[in-house]
Amino acid sequence: MLVAKVVTSSDKTKLREVLKDVKIKILYFENNIKVISGRYIQMSEFKMCCACKNEQPICNFGKLKTSKDGYRYDCKNCRKNYRIKNKELIKQRQHEYYLNNKDILTEKNKLYREKNIDKINVQRKEYRNRPDIKEYTKQKIKNIFQLEKKKYVNVEKLI
Numbered sequence: 001m002l003v004a005k006v007v008t009s010s011d012k013t014k015l016r017e018v019l020k021d022v023k024i025k026i027l028y029f030e031n032n033i034k035v036i037s038g039r040y041i042q043m044s045e046f047k048m049c050c051a052c053k054n055e056q057p058i059c060n061f062g063k064l065k066t067s068k069d070g071y072r073y074d075c076k077n078c079r080k081n082y083r084i085k086n087k088e089l090i091k092q093r094q095h096e097y098y099l100n101n102k103d104i105l106t107e108k109n110k111l112y113r114e115k116n117i118d119k120i121n122v123q124r125k126e127y128r129n130r131p132d133i134k135e136y137t138k139q140k141i142k143n144i145f146q147l148e149k150k151k152y153v154n155v156e157k158l159i
């Protein structure tokens, strides 16, 4: 992982020097540095994770509007581990939430679908055209045909 503490503008040249070989472009520089390598990395701010107690770049923390600095207290890695460990519990809670708010959620989803129908259609088309999904669908159709064929053969035998 790329880690650098950069606070002053004189560090900019230094950073450029460091990043020369990593093939990363500096997009924007002020108090924060945003570096692009497919995604943004803000490297000037560091923060301690409340779970693993490691000091890490702020880009390793998810956003949280209600917190003091606008970021979560636990790092993305710890959150990922939590999700893996508590998969069933999270699923159960989500289901309970759904049951308790079924009407509101249904209405919300309906409104969203109506508003974003074009976007949804594009997403669906992209999903259908994904190579793995294409293969899956092909296999599924094949299985259905084979099942039908079996039924037909059975009927023929009966007659």
Ligand SMILES: [Zn+2]
Binding pocket: 049, 050, 051, 052, 053, 054, 074, 075, 076, 077, 078
């Ligand atoms: Zn952590």
